[in-house]
Amino acid sequence: MANKRDLKRTIHYVCGDLLAECVAASLYSEKPEKENIDALLTSILTLQNQYVKRVSHPEPGMKQKDYYKDLIAQFNADVSEIVDQISNIY
DSSP, X not given: OOOHHHHHHHHHHHHHHHHHHHHHHHHHSSSOOHHHHHHHHHHHHHXXXXXXXXXXXXXXXXXXXXXXXXXXXXXXXXXXXXHHHXXXXX
């Protein structure tokens, strides 16, 4: 991790790409369910806000290096889960 700013920027880019992919999937699918699309878009925005806040305020009592490694691993797991949900839209 270079610094917090780069990590936040990466989170914003990844979530922006997820939002774009979700919108594209909803437009190109044959019968998109509006409730599912709205829930998925909301979860992406919630994910972004949650992780940016976690970058800004690390957990006290935990080594910073370990905290950020764990944060990145959790973010990657959540992103892969959302990608799976987007692929189910098609």
